[in-house]
Amino acid sequence: MKLQFNQVQELAKALIEEAQQQKVSIAFAISDTSGELLGFNKMDGVSSMAANLAIAKAYTAAREGQATLDMGQWARENQRDVGYWADPNVTLFAGGVPIKVDGIVIGALGISGLAEEDDHKLAEQVIALTIFA
Numbered sequence: 001m002k003l004q005f006n007q008v009q010e011l012a013k014a015l016i017e018e019a020q021q022q023k024v025s026i027a028f029a030i031s032d033t034s035g036e037l038l039g040f041n042k043m044d045g046v047s048s049m050a051a052n053l054a055i056a057k058a059y060t061a062a063r064e065g066q067a068t069l070d071m072g073q074w075a076r077e078n079q080r081d082v083g084y085w086a087d088p089n090v091t092l093f094a095g096g097v098p099i100k101v102d103g104i105v106i107g108a109l110g111i112s113g114l115a116e117e118d119d120h121k122l123a124e125q126v127i128a129l130t131i132f133a
Contacts, residue, residue, distance in 0.1 A: 001101055001102075001104060001106050002032060002033070002106055002107075003030070003032055003033075003038060003099065003106045003107035005038075007130075008030050008038045008039040008107075009039070010130055011030055011039070011099075011109065011126065011127070011130050012028070012030065012039050012041060014126050014129055014130050015028050015041075015109075015111075015122075015126050016041070016043075018122065018125065018126050018129070019043060019122070022122075024113070024114055024122075025043040025044060025045045025046050025113055026043055026046060026050075026054075026111050026112065026113035026114060026119070026122070027040075027041070027042040027043065027046045027050045027051040027053070027054040027111070027112050027113050028040070028041055028054050028058075028109065028110065028111050028112075029054040029055040029057070029058040029059075029109070029110040030058060030107060030108070030109055030110075031055075031058040031059055031061075031062045031107055031108050031110070032062065032106075032107050033062050033063075033105055033106060033107060033108075034062065034063070035058070035059035035060070035062045035063045035089065035108075037055060037058070037059075038107065040054070040055065042054075043113070046112075046113045047113075050112040050113040051112070053091060053093055053095070053110070053112040054095070054110040054111055054112040054113075055110060056089055056090070056091040056093075056096075056110065057091055057093060057095045057096030057108075057110030057111065057112060057119070058096055058107075058108045058109055058110030059089050059090070059091075059096075059108070059110070060089070060090045060091050060092075060096050060108075060110075061096030061097055061098045061108035061109070061110065062096075062098060062105065062107055062108035063087075063090070064090075064098075065098050065105045066098060067094070067096060067097050067098065067120065068091060068092060068093060068094055068095060068096035068097075068110075068120075069094035069095075069096075069116070069117070069120045071092055072092035072093065072094060075092050093112075093116055093119075094116035094117055094119060094120040095110055095111045095112055095114075095116055095119030095120050095123060096108060096109070096110040096111075096123070097109050097110075097120065097123040097124055097127060099127055109123045109126070109127060110123070111123045
């Protein structure tokens with residue numbers, strides 16, 4: 001199973017609506033299982049750095065099949081830095097969450113622009129609100 005175009009569009013719409021409801025501005029990226037970008041948007045007032053991080057978060061969560069929050073915690077507990085992954089596109093900042101259907105990763109969502117844990121929570125929340133739940 002792979003992430004379909006209509007699912008990417010539904011997820012993007014839900015993200016924009018939820019961010020507007022919460023009165024926050026974010027950048028978000030949606031990727032396939034290999035980390036390739038399928039969807040991206042940067043709301044007004046969001047920095048270019050946050051936009052780049054959203055893309056890196058989606059890439060990392062997709063490639064590793066786990067949340068970047070968990071990867072960052074593991075790295076700190078095991079005294080590893082991002083170089084451990086030997087991939088310059090990997091980030092350990094929270095906000096990247098894999099999208100799973102029946103336990104199988106079909107893509108990932110990366111959010112940036114808020115505090116790291118808020119990025120993570122918003123990603124989980126929006127995934128749960130869409131057809132991916």
